[in-house]
Amino acid sequence: MRRSSSYPRPVSFGVAGPLEVLLVSPPLRAEQRYGRLAAAGMYMPPMGLTVLAASLRKAGHSVALLDCEALGLNHQEAKEQCRRSAPRILGLTAVTMSVQSAADLAALLKPLLPNTVFVLGGPHLSAAPEETLTRYPQFDVGVIGEGEETLLELVRRVLCEESITDLEGTIVWIGDTLRRNPNRALLEDIDTIPFPAWDLLPELQTHYRPSAFGFRKLPCMSVLTSRGCPGRCSFCSQGVWTDRYREHSAGYVLKMIRELYHHYGIRDLCIYDGTFGVKRSRLIELCELLIAERWDLVFSCNLRVGMADEKMLRLLKRAGCWGVAYGIESGSSKILEHLRKDITPAMIQRAITLTARAGLISKGYLMVGTPAETEETLAETLAFISTLDLDLLTVNSFTPFPGTLDWERADGFGTFDKDWSRLNQHSYAFVPHGLTRERLEYYVRLITRTFYVRPRVMINFARLMLNPYHLPLIYSGLTSFASFVGRSHRDL
Structure with a gap:
């Protein structure tokens, strides 16, 4: 079924023009998720990223979403996709089993994208922020907890060249020191969040199961x-x-x-x-x-x-x-x-x-x-x-x-x-x-x-x-x- 024409086309990787934010779900194989039962396991879209992308787009930012697992990309292929998009902010999400994969991809990209701010979010970072960023200093900042308002403010500050060191809901490198900022208050009314940006994903009917x-x-x-x-x-x-x-x-x-x-x-x-x-x-x-x-x-x-x-x-x-x-x-x-x-x-x-x-x-x-x-x-x-x-x-x-x-x-x-x-x-x-x-x-x-x-x-x-x-x-x-x-x- 065709998508509604009211949706903007996803940002194409490698096209000319600046991309403000690229959100990435890192490479992960079904065998890593499910072991010997990989063929019977499910794979559904990274729901957190789709909501974050929708929130950024609603605020007027150019945003793209790269789901490496759905596309079957390895780290080298994902690296090339990200490098060509040259985003100002690159956000990776990770659960515990995928945080090493996210860190490996960030390490490959860091020398290639010197002007990009590397952000890590998701359940694992929220559970162990200090240990995670200490182990993976290739990330400049971690978003702790609910990410919609924190990421919007982070993107605004980065694009306006303002400091992010005191941003609520983050853990940030300041030189060789990590700074854990106060947690951000939870959203009171989650109905204010836009629907997930499903149109930024690969074709739903063929890439997810x-x-x-x-x-x-x-x-x-x-x-x-x-x-x-x-x-x-x-x-x-x-x-x-x-x-x-x-x-x-x-x-x-x-x-x-x-x-x-x-x-x-x-x-x-x-x-x-x-x-x-x-x-x-x-x-x-x-x-x-x-x-x-x-x-x-x-x-x-x-x-x-x-x-x-x-x-x-x-x-x-x-x-x-x-x-x-x-x-x-x-x-x-x-x-x-x-x-x-x-x-x-x-x-x-x-x-x-x-x-x-x-x-x-x-x-x-x-x-x-x-x-x-x-x-x-x-x-x-x-x-x-x-x-x-x-x-x-x-x-x-x-x-x-x-x-x-x-x-x-x-x-x-x-x-x-x-x-x-x-x-x-x-x-x-x-x-x-x-x-x-x-x-x-x-x-x-x-x-x-x-x-x-x-x-x-x-x-x-x-x-x-x-x-x-x-x-x-x-x-x-x-x-x-x-x-x-x-x-x-x-x-x-």
């Missing part, structure tokens, strides 16, 4: 409708948005969805909020608005176990929701308490049962190898998962990330390799006392295999194969999955 089992129609796209989380889980960092929950109004969300539906042809949405539905009145209003539109549109979302009730789930179903994902994490009460989940196995059981009763697909996220994990708690989890009426299950190795409680206390519970490039959910960087990496990997495979060889789950997969939308992604995903589970079978 959902996970192999995470959609019902194509094209599929992810959206965020809120910021922050009221939860207090020990493994989760809210370094960018903090634990203060704020949400877009139902009307704002509907207009954003309408743009994706009409201008980009999107037919399936992954609502990526960590806790969609915190404010029940907004969820009800949004569902009623979607029902009234009568679009050919479906969506999935994440809910907290304690928020699920039958009336709300049935309303989600009527509004087009096909699936709900829950952070189960463990089947052991001891581990759930240690992780500060504020839920119990009985609450998990109830939420999954209600979801099935409402006619929705349910998915669970599980972690193996958390602090205080033992053979006994792993056996509890295996037994518990076998009792749930779940349709889909993702099992990851536990990883402490900077900015979390578990990062601070991990050394007291096991051995921890803090190499940032290994901090993903498949490298087993943390191993609890009394267990080994091999034993954790064994349980990841055992739990996965035990869950997916159940007849009911296999029948559901057979039904998925009848949907023509699923065939290409399902085939690649099942090939990857079969290899993963096959090793588990030989190990048992």
Whole structure:
């Protein structure tokens, strides 16, 4: 579907003329994200960068966005694209696993762009600002936390040749010294933020994909409708948005969805909020608005176990929701308490049962190898998962990330390799006392295999194969999955 002609064309790399800001998502391979299950993994746009780009453009700045992962660029190719654009400000974003990649790209470009200000932002920088810029001095400044107002002010000052050393929400090099400035206050009304600049990305329908089992129609796209989380889980960092929950109004969300539906042809949405539905009145209003539109549109979302009730789930179903994902994490009460989940196995059981009763697909996220994990708690989890009426299950190795409680206390519970490039959910960087990496990997495979060889789950997969939308992604995903589970079978 053609984009609306009301959008300006993206700035072309290498064209004549000055570019004020280039925002870059650094090179990263699917194998780095998902390990052996790379073929089944999703890749969606860098949502933070698209909102920052939209805010800069609204303020009148020339801005371009380079998504290296979507374009399949390596560091040399990305370097050439950035060099040709010669921006006045170059902003890179990074999570922990990609911060080394961002730093490598900045190091390649620094000698080639002597007049460019190099900026780093994103979840990792916000969680560990001093350590990150000390390790990577090729960045001139780091944007901590929510970036819209900070980046706008930074760009204005740089273009006006004013000092940025005292800019709120940043950490800045002054000679050989780092200066950490006060945090910037969070936005009070996030409805003032423009919709993401999707038009600055590569073609949505060809460069981005959902996970192999995470959609019902194509094209599929992810959206965020809120910021922050009221939860207090020990493994989760809210370094960018903090634990203060704020949400877009139902009307704002509907207009954003309408743009994706009409201008980009999107037919399936992954609502990526960590806790969609915190404010029940907004969820009800949004569902009623979607029902009234009568679009050919479906969506999935994440809910907290304690928020699920039958009336709300049935309303989600009527509004087009096909699936709900829950952070189960463990089947052991001891581990759930240690992780500060504020839920119990009985609450998990109830939420999954209600979801099935409402006619929705349910998915669970599980972690193996958390602090205080033992053979006994792993056996509890295996037994518990076998009792749930779940349709889909993702099992990851536990990883402490900077900015979390578990990062601070991990050394007291096991051995921890803090190499940032290994901090993903498949490298087993943390191993609890009394267990080994091999034993954790064994349980990841055992739990996965035990869950997916159940007849009911296999029948559901057979039904998925009848949907023509699923065939290409399902085939690649099942090939990857079969290899993963096959090793588990030989190990048992």
